[in-house]
Amino acid sequence: MNWKSAPKFLQTIIEKFNSGQSNQFILYGNVRDLYSLGKDQFYPLIDCLKRLMDPPEGNQRRIIAYYDLISGVQFRNQDDLALVETILGKAELQKYMQDSIQHPLQALVFLQELSKISLNTINSEKQGWGFIINHVESLIHRQESNHLNEVEQRKAMIFHQWFTDPSFVRGRHLAVLVTQTLAELNEMVVELPFVTAIQVPRPNDAQRQRYLRFLKKQHQVSLGLKEKDAVFYTGGLALQDLQKMFMQANHTDTKLTAEMIFKLTQEVIEKELSGNIEFPIINYDFSDVIGSKKLLAKLEEMKSFIMSGKPDLMPTGILVPGPNGVGKTYTFKAFAKECGYLPVIIKNVRGQYVGQTEMTWEKIRSILEVMGNVMVIYDEADTELGGRGAGTHDVDKRLFGAILRMMSDPNNRGKIIWIIITARPDKLEPDIKRTGRAGEHLPVFDPEGQEREEFIDFVMSKVGLSLDDFLADQKQRFLHHTANYSPADFIQLLTNLERKKHLTSRNLTADEILETGYDFIPADISLQRQLQELLAFVECSYQSLIPEKYANMTKQKAYTQIGELKVLLGEN
Template identity: 30%
Template sequence: MATDVPTAHYPDWARELGEKYLTKTISTFLLHGDVRDVIRTTNPDTGAPTYVPLSRFLTDDLFAARDLIVQYDRSSGLHFPDKDSQRDFNRAVSGYDSIFGTDYQRKLPKEPTRVFALLENYFRLRLSKGKRMACIIDYAETIVPMAEAAMYSAEDRQALVYLQKWARDPLLLDHDFTLCLVTENLTDLNQQLVQSPHTAEIQVPIPDDTARADYARWYIGDRTNAYAEHAEMPPDTLADSTSGLNLTQLRTILADVLENKNALTFERLSDLRKDFIEAEAYGMLEFVDTDFSLDDVAGHREAKTHLRQAARALRANRPDVMPMGYLICGPVGCGKTFLIRCFAGEIGIPMVKLKNFRSQWQGVTEGNLEKILNLLEAMTPVAVMIDEADAALGNRNAQGDSGVSQRVFSQIVSFMSNPKHRGRVLFFLMTARPDLMPVDLKRQGRAEEHLALFYPHTREDREELLQIMMQRTGVSLSIDDVPDLLLTGDRTFSGADMEAIMTRASFRGAAEGTEVTPEILETTVQDFIPPTYPQEIELQTLAAVLECTSKALLPEPYRSMERAEVVQRVEALKHQI
């Protein structure tokens, strides 16, 4: 990279690449992240900002001082950004054909091993003559994919050897030569190459608010009046409201306003943003939309108090006082998911649900998770809900899946413990069996705050929960008409049980052509058998007691129980079950 080329207008990742290159210890760079977006640069003729694809930014700007540039991908094969590079390469191919008896001058190969053999000869010839060179290999994951060694074909092995050899070749390191491998997900590449000390990973991040605002103003240009006529928000507000989107997606929104003359309201912008992010995440992220608030949650007073305090801190822009994450535990049907959905209605930041990102194909699971984590980092501030966390997040000690669970676990815990994510990416891990979760996920610095939820233990709690369930199911009875069995505590009913009872009572009433009467409800309650197993419920309850990090969240009699007594009972239940 020529030192006389101004770099002030370069993005941070390009300056990082330049600094590492100038050490003369690394010539192979792995570009990953938002590599399919446009990059801001400067028009060489006018000095005005402009935006170009990554490939053009590399060839026309970052490597503009190079004498020769070669580009390659499996689909297009070898291609060149300018005619001089093309002509020079054709001359070298002519000599290669005469020496090795090939016929590449008539038709260039596309297979990686043949291409790399041709390129190695070309690199050595031109570098020995003092030429400055760059080589850009796009869709690198199709050439050296992530896979177990036993799954590699002979072609894959040869391609990997070429790239590893070039990364440490003294001739390439001593001359003005740069090799860039471009891929969206770093985990899609062979990990021997990624982890090699002779390569450097350079992440191209999803644009931040400032970058999106600059692009919006550039794209709108002198059409400010036309934009203002159809959009409710100014460009800066548009940029603030589109976190997680790249510039290409932002352009789609702006073009719809300026070219199609469609109105852009805050509601439509929110819908578009959700659609873009969910599509970018391949459907593995789902926005949590809710019309509820914590006022709609019955019982759980201490947990609601804590979450309301957290909501106030977030609205006051105090991420520094927030825990890195929450572990929400309790027996099935106690309202864990509903509580966090209601919290999403109060915090003023988006909440997404992490869906199943695992795949049966080698390396795809890790790539899916990398994309999700990159999106979450770009969407900050954001809350993330992970249901059944004990099964979803894997385990450092898992066996039998070629190490996938171990790698997934490592990615998750590394992301969760990053200090810059405190209060910016807020995890809610929900499980009925916190005892099955690895300690690494539950320790301080990750899921720091453990909130335990329980079935209602007082008549007041049961009445409050029952009234909410009657409202939700449309049962119009007063609390005095409710059977005592639901309120005395002689039998334990979860919120899910109460909702099921009200639904069954409504079904009986509809069958008889009437509203739910006290008699119908009484009959339904007497007939109802909860589809649960008492020992498993007790185990889940006591596991939540052991996991809880606040005495105030524990109802009696659990608050006064000796911990050793709880541990002993939990172990006994595990053996029985």
């Protein structure tokens, strides 16, 4: 076949092998999928590797040995099995193969010994050996090197002896190790000098489009949307997922609509990354964001840049500082919806086992990079993102570095926009706040003046009242009492008012609203919120977003007040 049309990762193996750079490869990532080897020809990875290692044409024929923990050592077909029997003898070979099922260490020794056998001793067109070890992470899992037991140490030594043996390295042999995530595999294998690790990406738009056309013919399923929209909505899915989707539609005789495809895509991805990724349902937009006119005007500008389709105009990331309870997440979820981007919330990335954090992030990255048009919302970023400072755990440092690399990747510009939300931007590493990453700093402040009254009116309208219904004295008392309320405090007051309305089974009077307000005591975090608001002020990228009360304040004075507040809060 013409390997020039094969997936890029297979072409990379061929190129590096033919140039003499490597004959040992680790494939990781989307390795449990289907791959195109020609028009309407899609195969699982192991079948693709067998075809690559032992093509029927040319001088690259090999005996292929396959291994995984369940099946042990197997050979590609009866012809290969017969050839090995002529070398080792039938009884001896069967014993080796049977032992390989029960004893992984013996299986590894057996594969290494096979690689030493010269095929010149038998009358065969085969020129070398091809080895495929599937689920290799289950054979030699990642562990701290000083925690390896004797068996694991021997496995690592065998890999080292095998993959650095000059006769194997210079021969016509080819070895491929397959794992879903590189982070699960022992580093002693990954770092061997002649091993090349190649990521198998999720299918891109063109690959999904080709497979969708094939599935439409195969299953006779109709699409209730344009083909290009189906391609867009299936971003992040593997071809196997598309196959299941069409099989289900065919079985139920259902037309695939945009809503169905989008829902199924979300379900598949959330299941694969259970607990680590969430696609929030947003049923509001900018019209529901009250009291932030200056910010909304700036976000409308950003929206026009994003929707222009010009990556150079789009922000890579936006830092969103602001005090607790001000509505940062609410506002920027609305921003994602207004821009037509899919909001994605990442959470619980850190794992308790060695390599678990890196494994999780590897999966998240592989999905996000192929989806496109996503806004990654990182809430409580000061505690979630990790860092590089003294005392930071090595896992947090590696996670932070991986996030920075992903943010800086020019291939992601315009496809992935990062929303970094925090009340404490001072606790973020400077690397993430700089231009080229989260370089746009758009704080959310408490509404003030007329905007504050509009916000309060919005809250009052939920219980059938307006500030205009108050007498002048009542209005003044209410505004004075709620002067230090955050938007979140007002939402809690609204809940209390709705409860009272439920108990009385009628609309509340102004006096009853005042009574409920006097009874409610919000959490006393006024000093913390003052600190958080000052931090948002000093981080702000645009003069037009600064509240009136800070209009004449210098940053030097703000930093002085920040230091004083930290002392009062016991932070220094």
